Amino acid sequence: MRAVIALALLLAGMTASVHADERGVPIPHGTVELVSEQQSIQPGQTLLLGLHFRLEAGWHIYWINPGDSGEPPRLEWHLPAGLRAGAIEWPAPKRLPIPPLMDYGYEGDVLLPLRIENTAGMAAGKTVTLAADMKAIVCREVCIPARASLSLSLPVRAERPHEWAETAALFSAARKALPKPTPEGWRATAKDLGDSFELTLHTGRTISQAWFAPLEPEEIENATPQKTASIKAGIRLILKKSDQLLKPISRLRGVLVLPESAYLIDAPVAPRTGKAPKKGAVR
Amino acid sequence: MKRGSACVVALVVAALSIVALAARVGEPAPNFTATDSNGKAHTLSSYRGKFVVLEWHNQGCPYTKKHYDSGNMERLQKEWTQKGVIWLTVISSAPGTQGYVTGEQENDYMRRMNAAPTAALLDPTGDLGHLYGAKTTPHMFIINPDGVLIYDGAIDDKPTPDQADIPTSTNYVSMALKEAMSGKSVSTPTSRPYGCSVKYAH
Numbered sequence: 001m002r003a004v005i006a007l008a009l010l011l012a013g014m015t016a017s018v019h020a021d022e023r024g025v026p027i028p029h030g031t032v033e034l035v036s037e038q039q040s041i042q043p044g045q046t047l048l049l050g051l052h053f054r055l056e057a058g059w060h061i062y063w064i065n066p067g068d069s070g071e072p073p074r075l076e077w078h079l080p081a082g083l084r085a086g087a088i089e090w091p092a093p094k095r096l097p098i099p100p101l102m103d104y105g106y107e108g109d110v111l112l113p114l115r116i117e118n119t120a121g122m123a124a125g126k127t128v129t130l131a132a133d134m135k136a137i138v139c140r141e142v143c144i145p146a147r148a149s150l151s152l153s154l155p156v157r158a159e160r161p162h163e164w165a166e167t168a169a170l171f172s173a174a175r176k177a178l179p180k181p182t183p184e185g186w187r188a189t190a191k192d193l194g195d196s197f198e199l200t201l202h203t204g205r206t207i208s209q210a211w212f213a214p215l216e217p218e219e220i221e222n223a224t225p226q227k228t229a230s231i232k233a234g235i236r237l238i239l240k241k242s243d244q245l246l247k248p249i250s251r252l253r254g255v256l257v258l259p260e261s262a263y264l265i266d267a268p269v270a271p272r273t274g275k276a277p278k279k280g281a282v283r
Numbered sequence: 284m285k286r287g288s289a290c291v292v293a294l295v296v297a298a299l300s301i302v303a304l305a306a307r308v309g310e311p312a313p314n315f316t317a318t319d320s321n322g323k324a325h326t327l328s329s330y331r332g333k334f335v336v337l338e339w340h341n342q343g344c345p346y347t348k349k350h351y352d353s354g355n356m357e358r359l360q361k362e363w364t365q366k367g368v369i370w371l372t373v374i375s376s377a378p379g380t381q382g383y384v385t386g387e388q389e390n391d392y393m394r395r396m397n398a399a400p401t402a403a404l405l406d407p408t409g410d411l412g413h414l415y416g417a418k419t420t421p422h423m424f425i426i427n428p429d430g431v432l433i434y435d436g437a438i439d440d441k442p443t444p445d446q447a448d449i450p451t452s453t454n455y456v457s458m459a460l461k462e463a464m465s466g467k468s469v470s471t472p473t474s475r476p477y478g479c480s481v482k483y484a485h
Binding site for chain 1: 305306307308309343344345346380381413416418419435436442443444445472473474475477478479480481482483485
């Protein structure tokens with residue numbers, strides 16, 4: 001019996017390592033890899049890449065604003081001369097409650113897209129290697145730093161590139177998960193109520209369920225439940241101000257997350273009326 | 284009758300302490316009494332007249348390790364306590380969670396690390412952590428000699444677990460203490476604290 005268990009464990013271990021070799025670099029509680037949407041680079045055309053995390057159940061990485069703890073993954077690129085890597089394009093985050101705190105991030109399988117630009121100088125016929133050192137923190141109740149040296153080699157070809165069948169579904173899901181620009185006709189405004197912000201979105205339709213993820217840390221208390229009220233042709237949210245926000249802000253930027261979609265929001269903040277705002281200077 | 288008014292006073296005090304729950308820069312820091320790793324009680328108000336630093340701590344957290352394994356935190360503790368600052372390390376990890384220690388374990392750790400805070404406060408109920416709204420390890424607070432909170436935030440401006448980032452980072456705690464001690468206003472009174480979540484009891 002013991003031998004059977006040992007064999008089963010051995011096989012499980014082997015499967016795991018084969019899995020890791022084929023599909024990304026092992027990191028604590030998951031794997032990470034650089035993937036490309038296309039099979040080749042066409043000079044002058046943007047190339048879409050993705051940083052693909054696959055995490056064990058219960059483990060997460062972080063959004064650009066990680067919330068109350070953690071930090072987002074970072075990439076340090078080593079690219080052939082001339083090429084430029086754009087910033088990560090962040091899919092809408094999930095709320096990750098760790099009472100009494102609240103983090104923002106991603107669990108399970110997530111692809112963080114980014115673009116490689118300025119490919120005009122690449123000579124057709126060559127193969128280029130895109131390499132990056134990745135740093136992240138992988139957390140459940142506890143956090144473990146993760147580092148990986150990632151690379152991806154692609155041929156440069158004059159003709160229009162073919163897409164990889166293997167990654168097509170990943171990139172299409174990633175596109176869907178990206179917050180969309182504020183639609184034409186929407187109007188986003190905010191009001192400083194003293195201890196909270198009132199964010200009003202006129203969207204042309206009633207929205208019954210949504211929450212707001214702020215791009216900047218320390219603007220709102222992440223863990224305080226957001227009170228929402230459906231209004232005629234829109235939604236209104238009350239966001240409790242962070243205790244650490246000492247100065248008035250002029251804009252509230254972030255992502256409005258709906259059950260099936262997400263939108264970038266940039267709302268001007270009307271200052272508090274009546275009493276003068278509290279002085280921020282501290283001696 | 285006497286007993287009745289004492290009750291009223293107790294209720295008023297309880298209500299006040301609930302109102303003053305949040306620690307907010309520019310306002311009086313909430314008072315507390317907590318027990319250190321040697322069983323000694325420390326009351327914040329008894330340190331009036333001195334600067335007090337509160338440092339939230341979890342010895343298993345990679346961000347805490349960054350500052351202890353590099354010797355950065357120990358250096359700060361020595362530098363500022365020598366200048367008369369009261370430095371209180373606070374451990375709010377609940378029993379059974381990462382970073383929870385008994386007094387003896389904490390004393391062993393401090394000896395091993397050459398740590399030099401004034402004291403290490405044990406807060407397994409998380410009461411002190413909740414009172415200050417401590418979110419991460421580390422999370423730093425500074426209270427001035429008048430008992431006013433003058434800093435709430437990160438230890439420095441490089442939110443990573445990498446020791447290599449320490450030499451090039453700006454230490455917000457040292458900056459705030461230097462500024463406040465020379466009579467200037469604190470230029471960065473808040474920042475996003477970075478690190479592991481404090482392991483509170485659920």
